[in-house]
Amino acid sequence: MSVRRSIAYFPYFARISFRSRLGIFMTLIFPVVLILMFGAIFSNVGSSRVGLSVENLDQNSPSSQQFLAGLNATGVVSVSMVSVSAGNLSDYVAHNGLVAGLVIPQGFGASLANHSTVRLLLFTNPSSASAAGQVQGAVQGVSNGMNLRIAGGTDLVTYVNMNAGSHVYTYIDYLVPGLIGFSILVSPMMQMVNLSSTWKREKLFRQLSLTPLTRGEWLFATLLWYVVLAFVSTALMVGLGVLVFGAHVTITALALPFLIVGPVLFVSIGLLAGTVSKTPEAAAMIGNIITFPMMFLSGTFYPVSMFPSWVVPIAHLLPLYYLIDGLNQALLFGNTTAALTDLAIVIVLAVVIALAATHAFSWREERGEVFARGTAVHDGFQHTPAS
Amino acid sequence: MIRLASEIYQRRQKSKRDQSETSSSATGRGNGAGPRPSASSTPVIEVDHLEKSYGKVGAVNDISFTVHAGEVFSFLGPNGAGKSTTVEILEGLRHRSNGEVRVLGLDPWTRLDRLKPRIGVIPQDFHFFPKLTPREAVRLYARLFDCPIDVDELLARVELTDKADAHYDTLSGGQHQKVGVALSLVNDPEVCFLDEPTTGLDPRARRSIWDVIRRLRKEGRCVFLTTHYLDEAQVLSDRIAILNFGKIIATGTPDALISQFGRPERIRVVGDPALSDRLRPMGLPMSQRDGAVEVEMRSKNDALPILQAVSTSGLRWESFSTVNDSLEDVFIRLVGRVENNGTEPVGGEGVAS
Numbered sequence: 173m174s175v176r177r178s179i180a181y182f183p184y185f186a187r188i189s190f191r192s193r194l195g196i197f198m199t200l201i202f203p204v205v206l207i208l209m210f211g212a213i214f215s216n217v218g219s220s221r222v223g224l225s226v227e228n229l230d231q232n233s234p235s236s237q238q239f240l241a242g243l244n245a246t247g248v249v250s251v252s253m254v255s256v257s258a259g260n261l262s263d264y265v266a267h268n269g270l271v272a273g274l275v276i277p278q279g280f281g282a283s284l285a286n287h288s289t290v291r292l293l294l295f296t297n298p299s300s301a302s303a304a305g306q307v308q309g310a311v312q313g314v315s316n317g318m319n320l321r322i323a324g325g326t327d328l329v330t331y332v333n334m335n336a337g338s339h340v341y342t343y344i345d346y347l348v349p350g351l352i353g354f355s356i357l358v359s360p361m362m363q364m365v366n367l368s369s370t371w372k373r374e375k376l377f378r379q380l381s382l383t384p385l386t387r388g389e390w391l392f393a394t395l396l397w398y399v400v401l402a403f404v405s406t407a408l409m410v411g412l413g414v415l416v417f418g419a420h421v422t423i424t425a426l427a428l429p430f431l432i433v434g435p436v437l438f439v440s441i442g443l444l445a446g447t448v449s450k451t452p453e454a455a456a457m458i459g460n461i462i463t464f465p466m467m468f469l470s471g472t473f474y475p476v477s478m479f480p481s482w483v484v485p486i487a488h489l490l491p492l493y494y495l496i497d498g499l500n501q502a503l504l505f506g507n508t509t510a511a512l513t514d515l516a517i518v519i520v521l522a523v524v525i526a527l528a529a530t531h532a533f534s535w536r537e538e539r540g541e542v543f544a545r546g547t548a549v550h551d552g553f554q555h556t557p558a559s
Numbered sequence: 560m561i562r563l564a565s566e567i568y569q570r571r572q573k574s575k576r577d578q579s580e581t582s583s584s585a586t587g588r589g590n591g592a593g594p595r596p597s598a599s600s601t602p603v604i605e606v607d608h609l610e611k612s613y614g615k616v617g618a619v620n621d622i623s624f625t626v627h628a629g630e631v632f633s634f635l636g637p638n639g640a641g642k643s644t645t646v647e648i649l650e651g652l653r654h655r656s657n658g659e660v661r662v663l664g665l666d667p668w669t670r671l672d673r674l675k676p677r678i679g680v681i682p683q684d685f686h687f688f689p690k691l692t693p694r695e696a697v698r699l700y701a702r703l704f705d706c707p708i709d710v711d712e713l714l715a716r717v718e719l720t721d722k723a724d725a726h727y728d729t730l731s732g733g734q735h736q737k738v739g740v741a742l743s744l745v746n747d748p749e750v751c752f753l754d755e756p757t758t759g760l761d762p763r764a765r766r767s768i769w770d771v772i773r774r775l776r777k778e779g780r781c782v783f784l785t786t787h788y789l790d791e792a793q794v795l796s797d798r799i800a801i802l803n804f805g806k807i808i809a810t811g812t813p814d815a816l817i818s819q820f821g822r823p824e825r826i827r828v829v830g831d832p833a834l835s836d837r838l839r840p841m842g843l844p845m846s847q848r849d850g851a852v853e854v855e856m857r858s859k860n861d862a863l864p865i866l867q868a869v870s871t872s873g874l875r876w877e878s879f880s881t882v883n884d885s886l887e888d889v890f891i892r893l894v895g896r897v898e899n900n901g902t903e904p905v906g907g908e909g910v911a912s
Contacts, residue, residue, distance in 0.1 A: 180702035184688075184695060191690035372685040378652060382680045383703040384672070402777075 177385050178393040185393055191362065198362050199268065199401050200408070202348045203355045207347065207409055210473060211417040213366075214343045224310075225273040227261050228253060233281020235318075240276075242314040262295045262336035271300045272307040284322060292351075322381045325492035341504065348413035349503050350472040353496035356434040357466060360398045364442025365459035369452040370471045370532070377535035387535060391443075398435035406431055426502035426511050430518065434495045437522035444529040464493040471500070491521050576863050582583040602661075605648060608707040609658035611805075612645050617645045620805040621658070626783060626798075628749075629775050632794040634785040636802035637894055642785040643683050645753045645802075649783065650680050663881055667868060676704060679743030683754040683785075685736060693738050696727070700745040708745060717741045717771060724896040733764025740771050750781045757791060769795060782895040803894045813886055820893060821884030825853045826865050830876030838865065842904035853882060 189195040213384060224243065230236045241251050249548035254273070256264045257365050265273040274295035283290035284501070294311055296304035406423070413419035441462060469483060470476070470492035476484060487493045498514030503509040574634040578790055587768035604626035609621040621640040633643045647653040648660060651674060661665060665674045670794055697710050714723050714778040717737040727738060730774055736756055743751055754774065765788075772795055774783050786792050792799050793813045800810040809816055822844075828834060829851045838845060841864065844855040854865050862881075884892075 176705075177703055181699065184691065184699045187695065188688050188690055260566075375682065375684060376686060376688060378682055379687065381652065382650070382675065382682070383700060385703050386674055446617070 173388050173392070173495055175392070176391040176550040177391075178396070181337075181385055181390065182393045182396060183451070185397055188395060193315070194366065195359075195457055196358045196362060199405065201299060202358070203348075203351050203405055204408060205352065206414065207351050207412050210220060210351075211344055211413070212320075216345070221248060221269050224251050224307050225254045225265065226251050226262070226276065227256060227273065228276045229278040230280035235281035235284045236276045237312060239280075242317060243310055246310040248306050261293070265266050265295045265297055269299075270297060271303045272296045284318070287322070288466060302380050342411055342459050344417040344419040345421060345504055346443070346471070346475045347473070348409050348419050348498065350496055350497035352402075352406050352409050352431075352499055352503075353434070353470065353492055354411065354467065354472045356402050356431070356495060357438050357470075357472075357492050358399055358463065359405070360435050360438040361442045361459060361463050363447075364394075364439050365449075365455050366445045366452065368443050368446025368454035369449055373452060381535040387530070387533070388454065391530065395436055395439055398439050399432050402431040402435045421503045422546060424502050424506065426506075426508060427499060429515055430495055430498050430502065433515065433518050433522050437495070437518060440522060440526040441531040443533055447533045458549070466490045471495075471496045476498075489516065494518050494521075506526065582710070594771075596707045598651070599656065602626070603630075604632075604662060604783060605630050605661040606645075607650065607659040609645065609660055611641075611648060611653065612656050617805055619648075619655075621803070622802075624800055624807065624810065626781055628781050629776070629779050630797045631772065631782040631795050633799045634802055635787065635789065635792045636785075637787060637888065638895075640802040641756055642802055643806040644805075646783065647682075648751055649753055650678065650682075651675075652682075654744050662669075676706075676746050677748065677749050679748030679751045681736070681739040681743050681751075681753045681756050683758075685739035687727045687735070687738055687742075690726050692724045692726055693725040693730075693734075693741065696738055697741055697745060700742050704746040706746055713741050713744060715746070716774075716839040728819045731738075731764070731769065733897055734748050735759050736764070736768055737759060737771075740768065744775075748780065750783065751775055751781045754785050755787070757786070757788060765791070780824065780877060781788055789887040789890055790884070799886075801890060801893055802848060804910075807890075809895050816889055817884055817886060819891045821889070822892075823855045823857065823880045824881060825855050826862060827851050827853045827882045828865075828869050828876055828879045830869070831874040834869060834872060837874065841868065866878070 189199075226240065226243075228236055228240070240251055241249050242333075249272075254261070254264065261273040261275050264270075273295040277292070277297075280292075282291050292311065292315070298304075321462065337452060390468070391488065406427070410421050412424055413421055442459065445458045445462060446455045447456055465486075469479070471487065471488045471492045476487045476493065476497075479487065494514045494517045498511050498518065501511035501514060580598050581724065602625045604624075605627070608622050608782065609619055609622050610617065621765070622641075622645065624632075636642050640759065644653065649662055649667055651671035654668050658887045662674055663677055667674055675734070693714060694710055697713055698710075701710065711720070711723070714720050714895060717740050717745070722734055730738070739756070743753075748784060756772075757768050760768065769791065772782055772784065776795075782795075784792070784795065796813060798812055799816060800807045801816070802808070809820055812826050832847065832850070832852075835847050835852045837844055838852065838854055840859075843857065843861065854861075855866070856862060866879065869879070874882050877894070
């Protein structure tokens with residue numbers, strides 16, 4: 173094994189990978205698009221308000237204005253005023269796909285002043301049951317508050333709302349390690365499956381085998397390239413997560429081994445899949461069968477804790493789960509013990525699969541291909557005139 | 560017909576004996592390749608009773624030959640004859656089933672690390688990384704072989720200077736092969752294995768590769784060429800081995816093969832088909848095709864009697880010419896009709912006896 177030859181081959185492999193569109197897309201563009209997209213869609217999940225369309229038929233009364241101000245102050249609903257003919261708010265909510273509509277009846281203020289009962293009409297959309305429940309809670313809460321004040325009562329039971337744990341974790345905090353794991357999975361897997369099967373078909377391994385470069389040196393340079401890519405995509409994900417979405421992620425030394433062992437694991441799986449497949453098409457299929465469940469069930473886009481309980485044991489069978497969990501422990505929670513446990517699991521998997529892949533992957537004596545040629549029909553005789 | 564078959568069989572047996580001696584040296588020359596220095600007697604490639612099988616299918620069946628330094632040695636045969644399998648065994652890419660193989664005195668399978676720096680290879684269906692340029696390809700090889708070379712000079716030698724910085728996938732078929740040639744020369748090899756280097760190329764590109772091969776020979780390198788282009792083998796080779804069904808069925812210089820396995824010189828008369836009936840009493844082997852009668856001559860002395868018989872026949876005739884077998888004719892006779900029943904040559908095309 174000559175590291176010199178690995179290093180000599182490395183920049184050329186970098187060019188080969190980088191100049192292929194698939195390589196650039198999978199490595200850089202795809203994860204960036206994902207973090208920007210998911211970040212933009214979900215980063216405000218915790219604080220977003222539910223829309224409430226209000227038809228105020230008692231606009232001039234201070235009480236109705238007070239009630240609306242109370243609703244806004246809950247932070248749960250976002251009030252927007254509508255004006256539809258009386259009694260049609262139900263249809264309006266249903267037809268426009270809104271969550272809820274509230275009618276403040278005429279004489280609302282006067283009734284309160286007379287201490288007589290007044291009925292608000294709340295229409296909720298059954299298709300948004302959970303958001304509608306939040307609106308109901310808000311309307312109920314503001315109504316109770318007004319009743320209490322008018323009756324001259326005092327709040328005896330109060331509460332303070334706090335987040336669980338010592339830090340406040342938002343969706344983007346989980347998304348950053350998830351997408352780092354995603355990059356470490358997808359780019360090496362897809363490219364290695366593709367590379368090992370097409371290089372076999374195009375006989376590029378045979379071509380390399382004619383040089384002093386050995387299989388081990390080739391593999392070392394390839395791994396090195398994907399480790400470099402893992403560091404680059406980690407920098408990108410953390411950078412974008414922190415700068416654009418204010419993620420609370422800290423790069424710690426504990427995260428670094430994951431960025432080395434992760435690529436080793438997925439390069440090996442990709443190499444194994446590409447090597448055992450007879451055609452690049454079959455390889456791509458095997459690659460997808462391995463990649464897709466892992467991509468969605470390992471906590472890439474959502475923390476595994478959010479999954480239904482029956483999915484969790486399945487996630488625990490996927491190698492990517494331990495990589496992402498380890499990155500979460502290292503980057504978010506700073507839990508060394510948990511991170512090291514995950515790391516140990518990833519290392520064992522990486523070593524086992526790397527050994528299997530190295531065993532299966534040979535670039536001399538390709539049996540099937542020769543056999544086909546050995547039985548060829550004698551019809552290939554050609555002749556062109558001599559000069 | 561039977562007579563001819565047995566004659567060819569006897570010749571083949573003789574050729575087998577010659578072949579097993581593995582000491583034949585290049586005495587003859589191909590046509591048109593210009594003056595060549597005679598090959599040195601140093602054996603560069605030694606193959607002794609080589610066999611290779613895949614399961615029960617034998618791809619190479621007990622072949623032996625020796626190639627010397629400075630020699631262009633060609634393997635000629637139809638697809639599936641075992642040419643590439645043999646070459647790949649010599650290159651250390653495949654393991655042999657039986658027999659002995661030495662290239663530059665080394666066993667290619669076990670000592671490939673020692674052999675690689677000394678051999679150059681263009682494999683069959685040569686491909687390279689689509690997004691690397693010829694310049695990058697040559698630089699990569701130079702770094703892997705750890706031999707500093709003048710990249711521009713090497714690219715100029717294979718006429719790739721204009722395309723030095725174009726991605727491989729934008730080059731033509733001929734240029735692809737030239738990249739292969741350039742890569743095979745990076746380490747200044749003593750032996751070059753060229754496995755069907757001109758397959759699929761247009762005539763101009765083929766000739767350009769031929770020039771490179773001639774230059775390799777002039778530089779004193781041993782060139783092992785496989786091809787199924789007969790003209791290529793005839794023009795470039797010092798010696799040729801014809802392979803069929805994994806066996807060497809003939810070996811020698813192009814001229815020797817033609818004189819050994821070709822039919823005797825013939826008089827070809829274009830004219831009335833009934834001419835053959837008038838010529839038959841002469842007792843010479845005859846064939847008839849494309850509106851002409853061909854009569855084999857035992858010696859030059861048969862020419863006049865044949866023409867006299869034609870002239871006095873009173874039948875219509877338009878022209879006559881003498882015909883000699885080419886390497887292609889020899890190849891067809893040895894290989895063309897043996898596909899149905901194994902390795903036994905059964906004769907040439909339409910020969911009457």
